[in-house]
Amino acid sequence: MQSIALKSILAGTVLGFSTLVSAADLSGVPSGAYAVDPTHAYINFSYNHLGLSNPVLSFDDFTIDLNLDNADPTKSTVSVTIDANSIITGSDIWKDHISGAKFLDLANHSDITFNSTAIEAARDGNYKVMGDLTIKGETKPVSLNVTINAAMNHPMSGKPTIGLDAEGTVLRSEFGMGANVPFVSDEVQLSITAEMVNG
Secondary structure, eight states: OOBBBOOOOOTTOOOOSSSOOOTTOOTTOOOEEEEEEEEEEEEEEEOOBTTTBOOEEEESSEEEEEEEOSSOGGGOEEEEEEEGGGEEOSOHHHHHHHTSTTTTOTTTOOEEEEEEEEEEEOTTSOEEEEEEEEETTEEEEEEEEEEEEEEEEOTTTOSEEEEEEEEEEEEGGGGTOOTTTTTBOSEEEEEEEEEEEEO
């Protein structure tokens, strides 16, 4: 799976070496490259269907890459790349439908990407990551709220590891996927949970 540059997403992450540290404490975290652990990372999205249900779909193949600036985490960068063909819908019929031209148009657009453009530190010690999201050939600015869950030396690998969650909202109509709005919600909720590993 995985190598995502997105809640994205992460550029403002925090790492600690031997113990958990607060999100604001980056003194023990090395600058450098962090990559997603593909066995502990999930990218999901949800929407409202006719007021009846809130389906949750996900992607199984993606990468997330963080280049952390220890001295100034707001100068870090994050990138996410998703193989849109890896979408998990829970139904072969729905997968065929969402893969078509009205929605993801996978025959012509196989990748979804996010590249951070700016990071702001929040008062709670977490981060707001702004960036360019590209879906179906359309690129729009999005903002992701990133929560640092924990930072530690991984108890098994010994490597510095950051755990984080990211959330954001996009309008699918802005990416050429406005079919059935407003009956099916235009707003799509994005959710990422991931462990990022140094080295």
